[in-house]
Amino acid sequence: MIPTWGHFALALGFAIAVAQAMIGLFGPNLRNPAVLRAAPALAIGQFVMLAASFAALVWAGVVSDYTVKNVAQFSSSTTPLLYRITGTWGNHAGSMLLWCLILALCGGVVGVFGRSIPTSLRARVLGVLGLVSAGFLLFTLTVSDPFVRLWPPPLHGAGVNPILQDPGLAVHPPILYTGYVGFSIAFAFAVAALIEGRVDAAWGRWVRPWTIVSWCFLTAGICFGSLWSYYTLGWGGFWFWDPVENVALLPWLTGTALIHSAIVVEKREALKTWSVLLAIATFSLSLSGTFLVRSGLLNSVHAFAVSPNQGLFILVLLALTVGGSLLLFAIRAPVLAASGMFAPVSREGALILNNVFLCMIAAVVFTGTMYPPFVDLLFGLQLSVGAPFYDQAALPLVAPLILAMAVGPLLAWKRAAIMPALMKLWAVGLMSLLVLAVVLLRGHAIAALALAGGVWVVLGALVDLGERVRLFRVPLRQSFSRLFSVPRAAYGAMMGHLGFGVTVLGIAGMATQVHVITVLHPGQGVNLAGYRWTLERVQDAPGTPAYAARQAVIDVTRGGKHVMTMLPERRFFTAQHTTTEHAAIRTNMLWDMFATFAGEDKSGGAEFRFNVHPLAPEIWLGGLIMALGGGISLTDRRFRIGAPSRKRTPVPKPAGTETA
Amino acid sequence: MDRSLLSRRLLLAAPLGLAVAGGVGAYALIERAKRGTYNPQDFNNPLVGHRVPHFALSGLPGQQGFDRDALVAMRRPVLVNFFASWCVPCVQESPFLDRLAKAGLDIWGVAYQDKPEATALYLAEHGNPYRRLAMDPTGRTAINWGLYGVPESFLIAPGGLVRWHVASPLFPDVIETQLEPALRKIT
Structure with missing residues (x-):
């Protein structure tokens, strides 16, 4: 009965979304304030309906209601409760519902917290969100219904894909989706601004916090995903340039560019058209990326099986959303007031440089991801683009980005000089060169460059803070008290840069990793990175009804002293006839030690891969710092008290120029 | 206007x-x-049905590598196997490569993005099925060959035509159902 209610709530949510779109988009022309006030209420109502619907699907999973096809296919009686819940969104139809739920949440949040936004703009934003929502809800209701019923129900479910039985899966998709879908708000603001024909400083101020929220989630989501593949796949890699990873990285790159360009809109009323385009592009990339992977057009290990008919439906939705907004952009953007000019050496100049590099990196990733299907289409060649391409094409673009990252925040607005900024960084530069020289002498060219870059960015961010509190120029006590008057947004920016630097340090450390692949018999050992790794024995490990496990006991010693015992496992999932490797990972936040149990041979030998990854934990620590930085900047006073009232400048009428 | x-x-x-x-x-x-x-x-490789691209790779220090001309000049089919010492599936594949080599198949190895000492150690430990060995430290040749990952194997017919390709370890089922029929077609 409950799944039926869930289905009903889903249909009701669709109806509300249609009403929200109509009222939001056409209401502002009616000049009836009462109509406009309905938009936020509808947005909240749509969220409540979808939340109820989603709860019903989760409930069906929890009680193992096999009359629901989705549950029967992706759950089983041996599946633990946690994975019965997470299994709800571990499949195509369920994850689509989660996707729609988060989209409705975005609308609801704008409805509740968007009081400072002018009523008509807010109604239009909600209208755009409602329209997108209605499209995807129609998809969910018609061709990808998570509530399809089975009768008679099967006795046992098919079970969750073993590789997805992981706590990481519980948090990863919802966080990542919130990141993706959150950009819909910036997108809606951009489209609403195009409809109104006006972008000003206040627009930049409204768009930025929403963009930062979703950017935080996307950063955290990408981090979790990378961490998940790092410890679940046990191969000691953290980024594989898989299409799924790339389509998450693309909106992250353009979203990061948008966060920066919106500052310029807010402070200098420049880069307006560009920011609108970035907002549209970021959400479009989120959308098309997810769905291209879904539709099976890109080759990926993560692809859900989707029928071509669903693919076509999605394509039509994408054409309407992406194509429609870009068409609106092509028609309306030329009449947006052109931006003012400014000096290349200035804060805004540095922010533009940031945008240029971020978008070029995005273009590289985009090309690499889209190249294989399109070359196949045009020339009938089947090929794949792998890590070597990305490493060689993106690295030359990341390097200047890193160099500029420490300098930019030290430049003043409007007109700045480059020398004073560089003077403030001389000590940092010296440190970086020192690191470069030391590591270079040890023969790691790439690691040396990356380490020096990481040090440069991290210390550069600290210098920025030091400048703000006038460290060493006023007494220390005064500097300390100044710490409390630095705006939170500045702290956020500093942490964002610092976190990026820490991630770069981690990636650099990974480049110096050492490992050994070896076959050991009990009692034998191998030396790696100053440790002695000895296999004591291989034993059966406690399994669960879902899998049986074999476990190796590895004794790790240093200088004859016992350091720790590592227990890597191999798990055999009986229902799916698959084996997964569960690496034993120990970390002290400065380096990771990995033991992977790769297999046993008949002679009693067992095959292992031991890795030592210096600085690897910093990759994700940096991501966490970045996301936290975004969170801190959101608490800035400027965002809490809301934007100042908007100047009532007359709307530039497009009619005269439309015929041009 | x-x-x-x-x-x-x-x-x-x-x-x-x-x-x-x-x-x-x-x-x-x-x-x-x-x-x-x-x-x-x-994972159909674009090379299948085409000539091998130009390349010239050096071998381990003190040993000869091989290049396109050497490959094209061969009178017998050659299996070119891309591997790396840091790759676990390569280790899992190695006993089957050994068996193929003992059965008389010419296997030429390309060590992809690997250090010479690591490759030497790997071959010493897991056996060396390769008639000839080349190092591709930059991965440039691998890009030209359209490599997806390691291990990957290409069957080259006399004259340098790529006849068959697989982007996975050469486990017995792959050898039986794909490699051997492809070999029979050539000879």
């Missing part, structure tokens, strides 16, 4: 053009997927 406004309009319509092109392409791909003529999960 104001020229600058026109060019501005064209510039601002460019994203739309890009999106439309992308959409049309995606539509064509979906249509082909429906007819079953497009499957991205297939």
Whole structure:
């Protein structure tokens, strides 16, 4: 009965979304304030309906209601409760519902917290969100219904894909989706601004916090995903340039560019058209990326099986959303007031440089991801683009980005000089060169460059803070008290840069990793990175009804002293006839030690891969710092008290120029 | 008509053009997927049916590598195997490569993005099935060959034509169902 209610709530949510779109988009022309006030209420109502619907699907999973096809296919009686819940969104139809739920949440949040936004703009934003929502809800209701019923129900479910039985899966998709879908708000603001024909400083101020929220989630989501593949796949890699990873990285790159360009809109009323385009592009990339992977057009290990008919439906939705907004952009953007000019050496100049590099990196990733299907289409060649391409094409673009990252925040607005900024960084530069020289002498060219870059960015961010509190120029006590008057947004920016630097340090450390692949018999050992790794024995490990496990006991010693015992496992999932490797990972936040149990041979030998990854934990620590930085900047006073009232400048009428 | 406004309009319509092109392409791909003529999960290498591309790689220090001409000059089929010392599936594949080598197949190895000492150690530990060995430290040759990952193997017919390719370890089932039929076709 409950799944039926869930289905009903889903249909009701669709109806509300249609009403929200109509009222939001056409209401502002009616000049009836009462109509406009309905938009936020509808947005909240749509969220409540979808939340109820989603709860019903989760409930069906929890009680193992096999009359629901989705549950029967992706759950089983041996599946633990946690994975019965997470299994709800571990499949195509369920994850689509989660996707729609988060989209409705975005609308609801704008409805509740968007009081400072002018009523008509807010109604239009909600209208755009409602329209997108209605499209995807129609998809969910018609061709990808998570509530399809089975009768008679099967006795046992098919079970969750073993590789997805992981706590990481519980948090990863919802966080990542919130990141993706959150950009819909910036997108809606951009489209609403195009409809109104006006972008000003206040627009930049409204768009930025929403963009930062979703950017935080996307950063955290990408981090979790990378961490998940790092410890679940046990191969000691953290980024594989898989299409799924790339389509998450693309909106992250353009979203990061948008966060920066919106500052310029807010402070200098420049880069307006560009920011609108970035907002549209970021959400479009989120959308098309997810769905291209879904539709099976890109080759990926993560692809859900989707029928071509669903693919076509999605394509039509994408054409309407992406194509429609870009068409609106092509028609309306030329009449947006052109931006003012400014000096290349200035804060805004540095922010533009940031945008240029971020978008070029995005273009590289985009090309690499889209190249294989399109070359196949045009020339009938089947090929794949792998890590070597990305490493060689993106690295030359990341390097200047890193160099500029420490300098930019030290430049003043409007007109700045480059020398004073560089003077403030001389000590940092010296440190970086020192690191470069030391590591270079040890023969790691790439690691040396990356380490020096990481040090440069991290210390550069600290210098920025030091400048703000006038460290060493006023007494220390005064500097300390100044710490409390630095705006939170500045702290956020500093942490964002610092976190990026820490991630770069981690990636650099990974480049110096050492490992050994070896076959050991009990009692034998191998030396790696100053440790002695000895296999004591291989034993059966406690399994669960879902899998049986074999476990190796590895004794790790240093200088004859016992350091720790590592227990890597191999798990055999009986229902799916698959084996997964569960690496034993120990970390002290400065380096990771990995033991992977790769297999046993008949002679009693067992095959292992031991890795030592210096600085690897910093990759994700940096991501966490970045996301936290975004969170801190959101608490800035400027965002809490809301934007100042908007100047009532007359709307530039497009009619005269439309015929041009 | 104001020229600058026109060019501005064209510039601002460019994203739309890009999106439309992308959409049309995606539509064509979906249509082909429906007819079953497009499957991205297939790792068909573009080289299959073509001559091997130009390359010249050195070997381990003090040993000779090989280049395209050596490969093309061969009178017997050659299995070119890309591997690396840091790759676990390569280790799992190695006993089967040994068996193939003992059965008389010419196997030439390319060590992909590997250090010479690591490769030497790897071969000492897991056996060396390779008649000839070349090092591809930069991975340039691997890009030209359209490598997806390691291990990957290419069957080269006399004259340098790539006849067959697999992007997975050469486990017995792959050897039996794919490699051996392909070999029979050549000889």
